[in-house]
Amino acid sequence: MSTVQTSMPVQAAAAGEPSLWSRLRANRNWAALWFMLPAAAFLILFLAYPLGLGIWMSFTDERIGREGVFIGLENYQWLWDDAIFWLSVFNTILYTLIASVIKFAIGLYLALLLNRHMPFKAMIRSIVLIPFIVPTVLSAIAFWWIYDAQFSIISWSLIRLGLIEHNINFLGDSNWARGSVIFANVWRGVPFVAITLLAGLQTVSPSLYEAATLDGATNWQRFRYITYPLLTPIIAVVMTFSVLFTFTDFQLIWALTRGGPVNATHLMATLSYQRGIISGRLGEGAAIATAMIPFLLAAIAISWFGMQRRKWQQGSNND
Amino acid sequence: MASVQISDVRKSFGGFEVLHGVTVPIEDGAFVVLVGPSGCGKSTLLRMLAGLENITSGTISIGNRVVNNVQPKERDIAMVFQNYALYPHMTVAQNMGFSLKLRNANQQDIAARVKKAAEILALSPLLERFPRQLSGGQRQRVAMGRAIVRDPQVFLFDEPLSNLDAKLRVAMRTEIKELHQRLKTTTVYVTHDQIEAMTMADKIVVMHDGIVEQMGSPLELYDKPDNQFVAGFIGSPAMNFLNGHLKSNGQVYVETEEGARLPLATAPTASDGKPVVYGIRPEHLDLASDGIEAEVIVVEPTGSETQIVARIGKQDIIAVFRERHDVKPGERIHLRPRASSAHLFDKDTGRRL
Structure with missing residues (x-):
């Protein structure tokens, strides 16, 4: 861009030349930037900055009320030898794996069921959503009572039915506690999976099922060869989200068990909170939280490559 | 190949009757076109023939077998849908071979039959493409290929050309007719376009409001329409x-x-x-x-x-x-x-x- 030269006084005198500021305001490329700015500012301020700060903090020995100094990987070295940390990693993976698989299975089943014609369809669909809309802490408190050592309705019912003799110690025994929090998580997570998959199912043209029926497909074959492959993009997205939510779960565990008994239900998120906030060792808590990132990236990568493989979705777009 | 007999067929959705006793005899190897304005019940009749809708009363026979309670897959029919209904995640070859695969035919047999059908329809270079990568006319041909591969008793076409542009429609019309002359499979074809009906049919069945107004050869209908509806429907510009x-x-x-x-x-x-x-x-x-x-x-x-x-x-x-x-x-x-x-x-x- 040539600037106005003194040798061209006529043009300079015209003064119609817009200022740099007004050119920036009008330029199309800059306009895109202006429009992105609010969203970008929001993301940087509330996501990128805390994330960066957290990672930085994991390299310091910062405590609540005391500025930390850079200590390199010392927090991580410390965690590497920490059995409780590894237990929490194991718990998190177990919790995520089992809960996600069950959520997927039940969610898919419900979605297929709700996709059929049946009476009161709209009402049933809204009922399915209830666990999702109840605040987590409220449902956790309900579960807390359901799992209560003395007043559990499950124990009470089973005793009345004569199936067991003593109350089940739902939240006091390691394995029972793990099973119980997984059940509560599944109960809460199923609607999200079911409704999202249902939305996916409804994008499948009914004529494909009719064509498959005429081609001689049984119910199972229709699912195997039509529904499932067409649903894979949705499954990839919904399961990625489901895994991310489950992996980072905090509220439910904290309200139900606080990681107990004997750390049997401590997830990385709850351990990080306990070490970082409750014990005040911010640096160590941040290191635990940061240690979750590779797992989350792996989960995203798996679903990303899963989506990449589907060639039939690409190709020339001429419909 | 087989004849088809539709006798006094009625269809109600809830309490609402849309077909009021339709009788259509279809000879073995004939090309029959069901034609009529939207909502006349022609597509419903075709879907009943395919087994996608229940028959409220009356009988439909294919060959000499009453198929009222026969599952669609056992009727030995193939249908081409208006929107083609191609499986988007399968290649052209997989789409065409799907029905054979479901019947556990062996790979070589499937490949051979797909190849033969592809040659008939000039689809050979496209066998590894996905439906998305095809033009409208090519998709239409794949849908027909899927029907041909099965070598069924009866072909059913449900407004197969209505998604194509005018020029392609004329070309495909000729192709379908030529295909029928070659394969001689009994064909039932539904359309709202009387020109398609006139040009392709051996026998036209004009339907209106759930009844058959008249059936006969194209020229019979043109020369001696039974009533004012048929007279106004057949011929362009209209009478x-x-x-x-x-x-x-x-x-x-x-x-x-x-x-x-x-x-x-x-x-x-x-x-x-x-x-x-x-x-x-x-x-x-x-x-x-x-x-x-x-x-x-x-x-x-x-x-x-x-x-x-x-x-x-x-x-x-x-x-x-x-x-x-x-x-x-x-x-x-x-x-x-x-x-x-x-x-x-x-x-x-x-x-x-």
Whole structure:
């Protein structure tokens, strides 16, 4: 861009030349930037900055009320030898794996069921959503009572039915506690999976099922060869989200068990909170939280490559 | 190949009857077109034939077997859908071989039959493509290929050409007809386009409001429509209808309200003064020095022929000429109907007189 030269006084005198500021305001490329700015500012301020700060903090020995100094990987070295940390990693993976698989299975089943014609369809669909809309802490408190050592309705019912003799110690025994929090998580997570998959199912043209029926497909074959492959993009997205939510779960565990008994239900998120906030060792808590990132990236990568493989979705777009 | 017999078939959705007793015999190897305006029940009838809808009453037989309670996959039929219903995640070859795969045919057999069908339809270079990567006409051919591969007793087509552009539609029309002449498989074809029906069918079944108005060969329907609906539906541009009264005082003719006299070749068995509808096709009107006087409204030349919209009193009439007459809007012309090609319908019942 040539600037106005003194040798061209006529043009300079015209003064119609817009200022740099007004050119920036009008330029199309800059306009895109202006429009992105609010969203970008929001993301940087509330996501990128805390994330960066957290990672930085994991390299310091910062405590609540005391500025930390850079200590390199010392927090991580410390965690590497920490059995409780590894237990929490194991718990998190177990919790995520089992809960996600069950959520997927039940969610898919419900979605297929709700996709059929049946009476009161709209009402049933809204009922399915209830666990999702109840605040987590409220449902956790309900579960807390359901799992209560003395007043559990499950124990009470089973005793009345004569199936067991003593109350089940739902939240006091390691394995029972793990099973119980997984059940509560599944109960809460199923609607999200079911409704999202249902939305996916409804994008499948009914004529494909009719064509498959005429081609001689049984119910199972229709699912195997039509529904499932067409649903894979949705499954990839919904399961990625489901895994991310489950992996980072905090509220439910904290309200139900606080990681107990004997750390049997401590997830990385709850351990990080306990070490970082409750014990005040911010640096160590941040290191635990940061240690979750590779797992989350792996989960995203798996679903990303899963989506990449589907060639039939690409190709020339001429419909 | 098999014959198909549709006998007194009725269909109700809830309490609402959409088909009121339809009987259509279809000979082995015939190309039958079900044609009618939207909502006439033609697609429902086809879907009942395919087994996608239950039959409320009546019977449908394929070959000599009543198929009312036979599962779709056991009816040995293949259907081409309006939106093609190609499986988007399968290649052309997989789409075409899917039904064979479900029947556990061996790989080589599937490949051979797919290859053969692909050759018939000129799809060989496209076998590894996905439906998304095909043009509309190619998808249409894949849908037909999927039907051919199965070598069924009956082909069913549900408005297969309505998603194509006009030029492609004409080409595919020829292709489907040629295919039928080659394979000689009994075919039932549903369309709302009477030109498709006329050009492709051995037998046309005109449906309207859930009943069969008339069936017969294309030219039968064109020459001797049973009623005013069929007369107006078959033929393009549509037949002209002029309201008038029958006069048979020595000479038979129809007199319109404006006093124009419309000639008739034969005397119908109807009383003098009866209100009637006089039907004359646009191509059966001649420009003459005498005849009905009309005012030219619009002249539409298409090259091969010229269409003239003219007004007689309050009624519009369309005439088509192969010759190039030099007429202009506003001009007064005289149109002479060919008496032997005129049709007469009862004004009240719409039946042919």
